[in-house]
Amino acid sequence: MTTTATLKHVRYVLTENPVTLFAFGLFGFILFCAIFGPWLAPYDPLATDGAATLRPPSAAHWFGTDALGRDIFSRVLVATRLDLGIAFASVILTFAIGALAGIAAGFFGGWVDRAVGRLADTIMAFPLFVLAMGIVAALGNTVGNIVLATAIINTPLYARVARAEANIRRNAGFVEAARLSGNGEGRILLLQILPNILPILMVQCSLTMGYAILNAAGLSFIGLGIAPPTPEWGILVAEGAALMISGEWWVALFPGLALMTAVFCFNLLGDGLRDIVDPRRRT
Amino acid sequence: MLSLIGKRIVSAIPSVIGVLVVTFVLTRALPGDPAAYFAGPAATPQAIEEVRRSLGLDKTLPEQFVVYIKDLATGNLGNSIATGQPVLTEIRTRLPASLELTLYGLLVSVLIAVPLGVLAATRPGSWIDHLCRVVTTAGVSLPAFFTGLLLVYVLYYRLGWAPAPLGRLDIFYSAPTTVTGFYTIDALIEGNLEIFRAALAQLLLPVTALAVFTLAPLARMTRAAMLEVLGSDFIRTARASGLPKGKIVYGYAFRNAMLPVVTTLGMVFSFLLGANVLVEKVFSWPGIGTFAIEALVASDYAPIQGFVLTMALLYVMLNLAIDVLYIVIDPRVGFES
Amino acid sequence: MSAVPVLSVDNLSVEFRTRGGIVKALERVSFTVNKGEMVAIVGESGSGKSVTAFTVMGILDAAGRVSHGTATFGGLDVLQAPEAVMRDIRGREMSMIFQNPRVALNPIRRVGDQIADVLLQHGNVTRREAPQRAIEMLARVRIPDPERRARAYPFELSGGMCQRIMIAIALSCAPKMLIADEPTTGLDVTTQAAIMDLIAELGAEQGMATLLITHDLGMAAEYCDQIVVMHAGHIVEAAPTADLFAHPRHPYTAKLIAATPKPSVRLRDLVAIPGNLPDLRAAEIASCRYSARCERRQPRCDQALPHVLGEQRNSMVACWNPL
Numbered sequence: 053m054t055t056t057a058t059l060k061h062v063r064y065v066l067t068e069n070p071v072t073l074f075a076f077g078l079f080g081f082i083l084f085c086a087i088f089g090p091w092l093a094p095y096d097p098l099a100t101d102g103a104a105t106l107r108p109p110s111a112a113h114w115f116g117t118d119a120l121g122r123d124i125f126s127r128v129l130v131a132t133r134l135d136l137g138i139a140f141a142s143v144i145l146t147f148a149i150g151a152l153a154g155i156a157a158g159f160f161g162g163w164v165d166r167a168v169g170r171l172a173d174t175i176m177a178f179p180l181f182v183l184a185m186g187i188v189a190a191l192g193n194t195v196g197n198i199v200l201a202t203a204i205i206n207t208p209l210y211a212r213v214a215r216a217e218a219n220i221r222r223n224a225g226f227v228e229a230a231r232l233s234g235n236g237e238g239r240i241l242l243l244q245i246l247p248n249i250l251p252i253l254m255v256q257c258s259l260t261m262g263y264a265i266l267n268a269a270g271l272s273f274i275g276l277g278i279a280p281p282t283p284e285w286g287i288l289v290a291e292g293a294a295l296m297i298s299g300e301w302w303v304a305l306f307p308g309l310a311l312m313t314a315v316f317c318f319n320l321l322g323d324g325l326r327d328i329v330d331p332r333r334r335t
Numbered sequence: 336m337l338s339l340i341g342k343r344i345v346s347a348i349p350s351v352i353g354v355l356v357v358t359f360v361l362t363r364a365l366p367g368d369p370a371a372y373f374a375g376p377a378a379t380p381q382a383i384e385e386v387r388r389s390l391g392l393d394k395t396l397p398e399q400f401v402v403y404i405k406d407l408a409t410g411n412l413g414n415s416i417a418t419g420q421p422v423l424t425e426i427r428t429r430l431p432a433s434l435e436l437t438l439y440g441l442l443v444s445v446l447i448a449v450p451l452g453v454l455a456a457t458r459p460g461s462w463i464d465h466l467c468r469v470v471t472t473a474g475v476s477l478p479a480f481f482t483g484l485l486l487v488y489v490l491y492y493r494l495g496w497a498p499a500p501l502g503r504l505d506i507f508y509s510a511p512t513t514v515t516g517f518y519t520i521d522a523l524i525e526g527n528l529e530i531f532r533a534a535l536a537q538l539l540l541p542v543t544a545l546a547v548f549t550l551a552p553l554a555r556m557t558r559a560a561m562l563e564v565l566g567s568d569f570i571r572t573a574r575a576s577g578l579p580k581g582k583i584v585y586g587y588a589f590r591n592a593m594l595p596v597v598t599t600l601g602m603v604f605s606f607l608l609g610a611n612v613l614v615e616k617v618f619s620w621p622g623i624g625t626f627a628i629e630a631l632v633a634s635d636y637a638p639i640q641g642f643v644l645t646m647a648l649l650y651v652m653l654n655l656a657i658d659v660l661y662i663v664i665d666p667r668v669g670f671e672s
Numbered sequence: 673m674s675a676v677p678v679l680s681v682d683n684l685s686v687e688f689r690t691r692g693g694i695v696k697a698l699e700r701v702s703f704t705v706n707k708g709e710m711v712a713i714v715g716e717s718g719s720g721k722s723v724t725a726f727t728v729m730g731i732l733d734a735a736g737r738v739s740h741g742t743a744t745f746g747g748l749d750v751l752q753a754p755e756a757v758m759r760d761i762r763g764r765e766m767s768m769i770f771q772n773p774r775v776a777l778n779p780i781r782r783v784g785d786q787i788a789d790v791l792l793q794h795g796n797v798t799r800r801e802a803p804q805r806a807i808e809m810l811a812r813v814r815i816p817d818p819e820r821r822a823r824a825y826p827f828e829l830s831g832g833m834c835q836r837i838m839i840a841i842a843l844s845c846a847p848k849m850l851i852a853d854e855p856t857t858g859l860d861v862t863t864q865a866a867i868m869d870l871i872a873e874l875g876a877e878q879g880m881a882t883l884l885i886t887h888d889l890g891m892a893a894e895y896c897d898q899i900v901v902m903h904a905g906h907i908v909e910a911a912p913t914a915d916l917f918a919h920p921r922h923p924y925t926a927k928l929i930a931a932t933p934k935p936s937v938r939l940r941d942l943v944a945i946p947g948n949l950p951d952l953r954a955a956e957i958a959s960c961r962y963s964a965r966c967e968r969r970q971p972r973c974d975q976a977l978p979h980v981l982g983e984q985r986n987s988m989v990a991c992w993n994p995l
Contacts, residue, residue, distance in 0.1 A: 174353030177654075178647045181609025183357075186643035189631055190361040266478050270613050273480050274628045289481060293617060296488045297500065305488075308481035316476035323472070568776040574731045575770075576790045576841055577763030586789075587778050594780075666780055666825045 062328055072324030078317040085132040095123035097130040097283045106300050116302035118291060124303060127283040128310045134278070135285050135314065138199055139264040143257055145203035146264075150210025151246075151253050157211065158218030159241050168215070172208035180205040184267060188276045198277035202267045206260050213256050217249040251329040259322035262315040269311050285311040339662050339669045347655050354647040359403050362640055363396065372636045375416040412644070413637030417629060422641040426623055430645065431516025432503055433615065433622030437607050439538055440545030444603070448550045449596070452557025456565060456592075457584055467554055474551035479610035483544035483617040490540060498536050500618040508533045541618045548610050549603050556599040560592035567591075590664075597661050604653045608646055675706040677744075678849050678881035679728065679766075684741035684751075686720075686727055695952045697723045697736070698905045700977075704986055705849065705898075710875060710882040711986075712892035714928070715902035718949050721885045724902075725851045727751070728883075729768050730758040746848065764794035766849045767842035771857035773834035777826040783837045784810070784822025787844055794845045809840040813870060832863035836870065843874060849881040856891070868895055889932045893917060898986050901925050904949050904961035909989045921989040923968045960992065968993045 067073075085092075095113075101121030109116045115124035157168035175183065187201040221227060222245075230240050269286030271277050278284045280291070285307045292304025370387035371378065378386070387393055391402040406412070412422035455467035483500075490497040498505050503518055508530050511521035519538070522531035564570065565588050573583045612624035619625070623642050630638035662668045686698040698720045705711045713721040726732045728743050730750060742749045745766060750758060762768075770776040778786055787806035791797045797805050803822070810818035813836040826834055835855060842850055852871055856864035872895050875882045886892055892899050893913055900910040901924065909922040920926040930943040947965035960966070963973040970993050978990040 170349070170353075173350065174357060176605075177350040177354050177651055178357070178643070179605045179608035179650045181605075181612065182643055182646040182650075185612070185627065185631070186358070186361050186639065189636070189639045262476065269478060270480065270609070273478075273613060274616055275632055289478075289484070293480075293484055296484045297492060299488075299492050301488050301492075304481075304484050308478070308484065311478060312476050312481065315478070316473065319472055319476055568770060568772060569778045571731065572768075572770060572776045572838065572841070573778070575729055575762055575768040576793070577759045577761065578789060578793055579759060582789070582793075587781070591778070591780060664780075667827050 069324060069327065071320060072327065075317055075320035075324055078313070079321055082132065082136065082314055082317060085129055086136045087133070089129045089132050093123075093126035093129050095126040097122065097127040098281055099123075106295070106303070108300075109302055115306040116300075118303050119295070122281075124288070124306055127288060128285070128307050131283040131285050131288060131307065132310070132314075134195075134282070135265055135268065135311070138195065138202070138268045139261050142199045142202035142206070142264045142268070143261055145199065146206040146210055146260065147253065147257060149203065150207040151214045153207070154211035154214025155218040155241060155245055155249070158215035158220075159222050159245055160237070161219075161222075165215070168211060172211050175204065175208050178205075181267060181270060184271060185274075185276065188271060193276055193279075195278055198268050198271055201271070202264050205267070206264065209260065210253065210256055214249060214253060217252055218245050221245055221248060255322055255326045255329050258318055258325050262318035262322070265311065265315050265318070285314075336662060340659050343658050343662065344655065347651055350651045350654075351648065354644065354651060355404065355407070356400075358640060358644045358647070359400055361643070362403075362636070363399070372634065376634060407644075412641040415630065415638045416635045417633050417638075422638050425626055425638065426641055426645050428516075429621060429623045429626050431513075432620060433611055433624060435503075435517040435519065436538065436541055436545065436614070436620060436622060437604075437611050439542045440549065440607055440611070441603070443542055443546040444549045444553055447546065448553035449557050451550075452554045452596075453561055453584070453589065453592075455554075455558045456561030459562070467558055471551040471555040471558075474547055474549075474554075477547060478613070479544050479548040480613040480617050482547050483541060483614050486540045486543055487617070497540050498533075500540060502619050502621055503534065503537055504530070505533055505537070537618075541614045541620060544614050544617070545607060545610055549606050552599055552603055552606065553596065556596050557592065560595045561588060564588045564592045594661065594665050597657060597664070600657050601654050604650060604657075608650060675709070677704045678707050678746070679705045679883070680742075680744040681724070681728065682742045682744070684724070684727065684743060685739045686723055686732070686736055687739050688733075688736050690735065696905060697952065698727070701741070701902075701905075701907055703900045703907065703910060705881045705883050707848075707881055708876070708879045709898065710872065710884060710896045711898040711900060712884045712886055712896040713900045713902055714886060714889050714892050716887060716949065718904075719902040720905040721887075721902050722853055723905075725768065725853050725883065725885050729762060729766065729851065730755070731762075731768075760794070763790050763842070763847070764845045765847050766851070767845075767847040768851040768853060769835070769838045769842050769855050771854035772831075773838050773855075773858070774826060774829075774831050776838060777834055779826055782823050782825060783829070783834075787822075787837070787841050790841050791844050805844070806840075809844050810837070812843070812874070813837070813840045815840075830863075831859045832867060835859060835863075835867050839867075839870065839874070843878070843880075846878055847880065849883065850875065851883045851885065853885045854887070855884075856886075856888075864891075871895075889928050890934070900986075901928065905952060906961055906990065907988075908962060908991065911987050911989075915987070919995075921994040922962075922991050923966050923993075923995060924962050925989075926995055960990075968995075 099122065101117065103121065104113070104117050105119055105121040107113055107117040113123050113125065115128060118124055118127075153168045157165040184201040184205050187204060188197050191197040191200065227240055227244055230244050235243070268277070269284070269289070272284050272286035273290045275290070278287060280287055288307030289304045289311065292300070292307070295303045370383050370392050374383045374386040391399050394402070410423050412426070414421055415425055418425065451463070451467050451470065455464040458464055486497070487500045491499060504510055511518060511525045511527060511530050514521050514524050518534035519531055522528070522534055565584075570583060570588055573587050578587070611622070612627065614620070615622045615624035616628055623645060627639055627642035630636070630642070681704070682702050684698055684701040685696065688695040688697050701720070701724060703711065703713075713724060715721045723732070723736070727736070727738060728745070728750060730753070738751050741751070743751050745761070748757075750761065753761070777783065784803060784806045787809050788802035791802050791805050792799065795805070807818045807822050810821055815821050815833065815836055821829070821833075826837070829837070850871070855871065856867055859867065868891065871882065874880070884892065884896060896913055898910065899913050899916050901908050901922065903924050909916070909920070909925045916925065917929060920929055924945070927943065927945045931945055933942060945965065950961050950964060958977055959975055960973045960978050963969045966973065973992050978992045980988050980990050
């Protein structure tokens, strides 16, 4: 497909599917909050106020205040950067490990394929969230380990997609042509195969982002990784969890909504990108 | 078919070995001194040395692995520091609570997702198709713990329809005699409908939270599979033979479309077992998830290891069951080239 | 024997709604299939032959719409008949078999049961009789060891065997007409002849009318009494087989005949037909759709639909400058 045809197709998908356009807009907004959140927050997210604890949403505190009188709006806004950062970091890590291992497996076949496959199967033999819990518990309760655990559990999915796509292309015309013109296998892998399957992997990235955010938030919800009082959506929801029974709904609701919106955005974006990259796989 | 099932069971062995190796490595990957971890935060140096020897941590890694396997074979998963109980006993008493939650979650999820997917596929572009799209995209975006909390606020605090989110049974009731460990089933065996109803009421909210989360992949796969099957050549043949619509959709298309859906069940179980941990925390459910979270907070490592191992073995077995089911319903398995 | 028409298609036009606009897939298509006769519709892929068959069967995609014309079958216009009536006709009075038989059968249902399903639907048989009747049908389509084969799944059978199963399903209720849509596509060459022989033989036995959809003019010549040549949604010529081969009148027919392999002609003497099918999306093509590829093109070919020559429906040519 030529560039103009691609652009035309992108425009077609966007106008045909306003939901995708909406997802792009939402993504821009979330990114904006992540970058400028700390400057936009009306209060210091860590500042407690004994005189204004558990206040419901008001003009002064849009999302209300928590048990220590901290402004929930500021905390939710500031948390965006950390949650998005964890998800981005883990997806990039997953991408690096999963895509390379998968492409190598699909391209070379043989023992490389078997080794990667066995490793992926072993990871997939665990319920993924449970494995992430085990990894963080074993390696230590740090943000870095949350990133690592989230990356590890997502790797098999990437490797599988990359393997299938590379396998289809290992004897494609353009690969044969590159081979005949004297290119080494490693060079072909990086310069011919990788660029060709990049779009499909990017779609996978977007879909995994949502799952990565959920996973990281889930881990911190049960008390792993990020330590209070650092604002993070999972922790914020956990802080408000017990208050739901006594009716202080706003403490958990707003961070939960933020979490949901971000995941929702990445899922929509992934579906939209898939329509753009590979119209045949629409479901 | 039996030999196929046998082969599949044998093929689960590498997964089990993989699980054992990974849990072993995770134990040994503990930062600092594993013996200190296992002995707990309040242990004296002598106690730590004691633990080191009893765990065989003074031996080489391969030797330790052999010891680890031997311990597992005899059901020795170590002791929980917090409760002093053997981990195996704790897990054995708590597992039914988790399983009851998981299986009801799956049941509700399947009962909603499959009809929704089928209806969406047979009426493309209709309101139910759009509903399916919304549910599948929104469902995976809702963290189960958040859904759970919303349900608690609305149905318990606001409306008072559901009981307090505090465990498997209201404190006014006593648990039925243990037969299966599933309160709903045990209550029925006892013939005590009141306890059955009470147990079901406690299950209502956590099960809904789990189902909402796992609905999405199932409904999505059902819809996609139905659409693909309905467009296939053999459905055209069935239409050209004048078979009625019901027979075509439910007799011919549905059975074929269920094959990929059964395959997705593996992923759904992975979702479910993970979400289960979070939902248990929200509803103070006395399952193995809560057990593991309590242990995590206390850096009590043996229970965590036991928990990860139990969940993984459970998952391997569930996947095995799914594949056996697949072998039973698809005559083609094992014949294709 | 005087000809008794079983299916009579008159001025049939079908449109498809697509992203790129409305496609006029069929325009003013007319032909007749008589009792005991085998008629072939011949044309390239995309010429509208399968669309014709699907329309008559009433199993056209939702995107397709009959914009004009009638199709009379047993005194009934099947294009206007309600779905409930059509469902009863399909498989009982008018049956259809398809190409690629291995994927045209339900992969996870035993073939005997698939035949029994149709018998139970249309054939006045009880649930207890159905399996036995299915086995009898398997024997009729010359499947050896029918009792055992009835219990087989499609993937356990060869393509030829699956096509026999499909014929058994189609003929289980002794229909008045069979539509065979490229029935030998996807089969071995040796199997192709056997399947065609079987269709011809059973058709003759039952006095059935058969409509053969094919791109293979040679096969049409061997088995059919009448040949209808389609190009880009138009019928360009129709004639009894012998006449068509002796005196093709439409330039496209002549080219098709020249492009058909025969024992007497060497491969390099076969003539390819230049050009492709025209874009049927063009808003109004009220002219000859072959003109762009035609060597005998005249100015008026691009201006109006060709005049139809020939007094009989099954002996006509649509061309301004026939051979």
